[in-house]
Amino acid sequence: MDYFQKSIELHKKLGGKISTELKTDIKNSDDLSTVYSPWVAEPCRVIAKEEEKAYEYTMKGNTVAVISDGSAVLGLGNIGAKASLPVMEWKCALFKKFGWLNAIPIVLDTQDTEEIIKTVKNIAPWLGWINLEDISAPRCFEIENRLKAELNIPVFHDDQHGTAIVCLAGLINALKITGKDKEEIKVVVNGVWAAGVAITNLLVQYGIKDIVVVDSNGTIYAGREKLNPTKEMLTSITNTACVLDPGSKKCIKWGLEEAVIWRDVFIGVSVAWALTKEMVASMNDDPIIFALANPSPEIMPDIAKQAGAKIVATGRSDFPNQINNVLVFPGIFAGALKNRVSQITDNMKLHAAQALANAVENPSVDKIIPHPFDKGVADIIAESVK
Amino acid sequence: MDYFQKSIELHKKLGGKISTELKTDIKNSDDLSTVYSPWVAEPCRVIAKEEEKAYEYTMKGNTVAVISDGSAVLGLGNIGAKASLPVMEWKCALFKKFGWLNAIPIVLDTQDTEEIIKTVKNIAPWLGWINLEDISAPRCFEIENRLKAELNIPVFHDDQHGTAIVCLAGLINALKITGKDKEEIKVVVNGVWAAGVAITNLLVQYGIKDIVVVDSNGTIYAGREKLNPTKEMLTSITNTACVLDPGSKKCIKWGLEEAVIWRDVFIGVSVAWALTKEMVASMNDDPIIFALANPSPEIMPDIAKQAGAKIVATGRSDFPNQINNVLVFPGIFAGALKNRVSQITDNMKLHAAQALANAVENPSVDKIIPHPFDKGVADIIAESVK
Numbered sequence: 147m148d149y150f151q152k153s154i155e156l157h158k159k160l161g162g163k164i165s166t167e168l169k170t171d172i173k174n175s176d177d178l179s180t181v182y183s184p185w186v187a188e189p190c191r192v193i194a195k196e197e198e199k200a201y202e203y204t205m206k207g208n209t210v211a212v213i214s215d216g217s218a219v220l221g222l223g224n225i226g227a228k229a230s231l232p233v234m235e236w237k238c239a240l241f242k243k244f245g246w247l248n249a250i251p252i253v254l255d256t257q258d259t260e261e262i263i264k265t266v267k268n269i270a271p272w273l274g275w276i277n278l279e280d281i282s283a284p285r286c287f288e289i290e291n292r293l294k295a296e297l298n299i300p301v302f303h304d305d306q307h308g309t310a311i312v313c314l315a316g317l318i319n320a321l322k323i324t325g326k327d328k329e330e331i332k333v334v335v336n337g338v339w340a341a342g343v344a345i346t347n348l349l350v351q352y353g354i355k356d357i358v359v360v361d362s363n364g365t366i367y368a369g370r371e372k373l374n375p376t377k378e379m380l381t382s383i384t385n386t387a388c389v390l391d392p393g394s395k396k397c398i399k400w401g402l403e404e405a406v407i408w409r410d411v412f413i414g415v416s417v418a419w420a421l422t423k424e425m426v427a428s429m430n431d432d433p434i435i436f437a438l439a440n441p442s443p444e445i446m447p448d449i450a451k452q453a454g455a456k457i458v459a460t461g462r463s464d465f466p467n468q469i470n471n472v473l474v475f476p477g478i479f480a481g482a483l484k485n486r487v488s489q490i491t492d493n494m495k496l497h498a499a500q501a502l503a504n505a506v507e508n509p510s511v512d513k514i515i516p517h518p519f520d521k522g523v524a525d526i527i528a529e530s531v532k
Numbered sequence: 533m534d535y536f537q538k539s540i541e542l543h544k545k546l547g548g549k550i551s552t553e554l555k556t557d558i559k560n561s562d563d564l565s566t567v568y569s570p571w572v573a574e575p576c577r578v579i580a581k582e583e584e585k586a587y588e589y590t591m592k593g594n595t596v597a598v599i600s601d602g603s604a605v606l607g608l609g610n611i612g613a614k615a616s617l618p619v620m621e622w623k624c625a626l627f628k629k630f631g632w633l634n635a636i637p638i639v640l641d642t643q644d645t646e647e648i649i650k651t652v653k654n655i656a657p658w659l660g661w662i663n664l665e666d667i668s669a670p671r672c673f674e675i676e677n678r679l680k681a682e683l684n685i686p687v688f689h690d691d692q693h694g695t696a697i698v699c700l701a702g703l704i705n706a707l708k709i710t711g712k713d714k715e716e717i718k719v720v721v722n723g724v725w726a727a728g729v730a731i732t733n734l735l736v737q738y739g740i741k742d743i744v745v746v747d748s749n750g751t752i753y754a755g756r757e758k759l760n761p762t763k764e765m766l767t768s769i770t771n772t773a774c775v776l777d778p779g780s781k782k783c784i785k786w787g788l789e790e791a792v793i794w795r796d797v798f799i800g801v802s803v804a805w806a807l808t809k810e811m812v813a814s815m816n817d818d819p820i821i822f823a824l825a826n827p828s829p830e831i832m833p834d835i836a837k838q839a840g841a842k843i844v845a846t847g848r849s850d851f852p853n854q855i856n857n858v859l860v861f862p863g864i865f866a867g868a869l870k871n872r873v874s875q876i877t878d879n880m881k882l883h884a885a886q887a888l889a890n891a892v893e894n895p896s897v898d899k900i901i902p903h904p905f906d907k908g909v910a911d912i913i914a915e916s917v918k
Contacts, residue, residue: 153571154578154589160555162591163567166634167553168625169546174905175849178858181549182622183847184827185539187606192540194608194615203540204617205548205637220573222580227657229580231590234658236568239554248552250636251591253658261654268651271613272620272639441570461569463561472564519560 163235210249210275210479212237215257218282221440227253244524245476259285263292270297274483278303283339284376300482300489306344308471311495313345315502319509320434320457332409333357337416350383351492357384360402367397418442426453438469457511466512477527494531501530549621596635596661596865598623601643604668607826613639630910631862645671649678656683660869664689669725670762686868686875692730694857697881699731701888705895706820706843718795719743722788723802736769737878743770746788753783804828812839824855843897852898863913880917887916
């Protein structure tokens with residue numbers, strides 16, 4: 147039986163990857179009176195007077211919603227709400243497995259930004275935390291920012307921030323191994339969807355000074371035509387030392403082929419096979435390649451190595467150095483719920499990345515970040531949130 | 533420690549009455565590949581092509597949402613979303629305990645009819661069934677009817693239909709015991725909120741011909757001023773043989789005191805202490821009293837008995853004959869999900885009530901309906917849905 151068939155059979159057998167269970171058995175009328183009528187009225191009355199008590203007396207204190215509109219699911223694209231459900235259930239299962247949190251998959255029958263915001267706000271009272279998942283860019287930025295501003299519970303778009311934290315953790319160790327300095331290195335980020343934007347922002351926060359960002363149309367720079375607001379924002383923090391056209395005094399637009407030359411680090415969150423052997427060879431010595439497109443990376447690790455790459459990371463579990471969000475989201479949510487923080491700040495993300503990098507005892511070219519099944523990773527991340 | 537304190541302590545200890553759990557463990561990278569990337573893509577692709585497969589491959593096939601806006605919670609009234617959560621969690625726990633279904637409590641931060649409808653429609657893709665709970669009348673009628681019409685999954689307002697089914701089941705056995713005939717009896721229903729309307733409708737469907745409905749303002753009849761649309765509808769099926777005013781030729785408005793005289797059955801879904809000893813004494817011989825207000829009934833069972841009541845039922849678990857929705861909702865949802873019915877019809881409700889009545893082997897004045905912990909009740913109800 148091949149893997150596809152195996153996955154179908156498992157999904158069919160389980161009928162959903164998570165279930166809800168009672169935390170206390172209800173054995174007789176006395177139990178029924180305590181958990182329900184008439185005595186349940188008492189916690190209701192207390193919460194009615196003091197809303198915060200919902201964190202103590204109900205599941206609000208340990209519950210995450212994994213919310214998606216099915217618009218940007220894995221490499222499958224816009225497959226809609228119902229078809230995205232197996233992925234959201236998986237995510238919920240991992241929240242439980244690695245973060246001991248209750249997580250509920252909520253997939254939405256709308257892809258309208260305003261309607262998504264309204265719907266999520268309407269269902270927020272029973273939730274401790276909102277994890278946005280697989281919502282396409284640039285809508286995901288608006289949705290996350292608005293929900294952050296308008297709700298008093300943490301909102302986290304994992305495709306952005308989870309990916310950015312693991313990516314930075316890997317990069318911290320990769321720099322250590324190659325002896326490169328964060329203030330000196332030259333980075334190119336290929337792909338300006340959710341992950342690419344968040345990675346770029348976090349690298350800048352970390353203190354990396356020279357980043358060039360490339361979309362399918364070429365490098366992004368101040369003055370390039372028809373940039374959306376997110377890309378416009380990126381022009382102020384990236385590609386600030388571009389090659390100027392002597393005539394117009396504007397940056398010259400390069401393709402990826404030119405943009406990677408003499409760079410130290412390539413981070414691809416783009417599409418399969420975007421990076422060629424020749425491009426790797428054109429980079430600085432000991433280049434670091436993060437080819438994170440899934441399931442097919444921008445370049446295969448063995449090809450990149452042949453072309454001179456010192457360290458290669460991918461999104462896949464069948465190669466070393468998997469940049470996997472599961473290293474971060476269970477722990478960061480558990481820590482945030484425990485410490486009742488209302489927002490994940492850039493500072494917390496930097497701490498989490500550093501803690502994750504430190505969790506690898508002896509970093510090597512084939513082990514720049516922990517493995518998902520390494521013990522204690524979620525605890526380390528949860529601790530770092532403080 | 534008193535019961536109030538006991539309930540608070542339990543809620544605090546549990547931090548929510550339900551949790552989410554993995555249905556299969558994730559032990560290693562191979563498991564991770566099967567439940568997640570890359571192989572989870574396969575069930576996603578299948579569902580994208582054929583939506584119905586979501587019932588097989590995801591939790592949709594066995595998941596109920598218990599949805600409330602916190603506007604009419606127990607006897608507590610409009611306490612809002614967060615404060616209603618302990619009740620909704622309880623309900624979810626009972627779905628699991630008695631119906632083996634996953635149930636998620638979703639409490640809403642809006643009490644606007646249109647917003648509730650929109651929000652519920654937006655979150656429907658992952659749900660097998662929607663159970664509306666503790667939403668105040670008359671908004672609950674509009675919300676339920678619209679969702680029924682606009683969604684293709686079953687929508688059930690348990691405060692209405694669950695109560696009506698259990699109530700009819702109890703009445704069927706009460707009539708058997710007292711030898712009263714459904715076509716001859718005179719019924720008075722006191723209280724015209726969600727439960728009162730649904731009970732009246734189901735009794736009419738069952739074949740009871742003479743029902744008088746009373747709200748806080750008196751009897752409801754054709755031509756009474758300022759009736760809302762629901763009450764207006766009731767005038768065509770109840771109080772059709774009212775006493776006419778000789779001058780105006782309109783029905784004379786009676787208070788409950790006059791309306792109960794010579795009636796065989798009193799069904800109260802109203803407020804504490806609404807029914808006096810004297811009113812019971814004014815009814816026909818062997819009157820049947822369902823005093824369902826919670827936690828304090830319309831009349832205490834011992835007082836009603838002293839005044840001549842033959843059979844008394846209440847909503848409480850500390851008296852015999854508890855009219856408890858838990859006898860119905862787990863089974864009816866389980867049966868409907870199993871048989872993939874898209875709506876619960878009046879016919880199904882009548883079948884469920886009859887099956888529940890039949891489940892009592894030897895009905896007696898103190899046992900007109902099963903006890904929640906009697907074995908097999910949910911199965912009997914589930915079977916009746918076919």
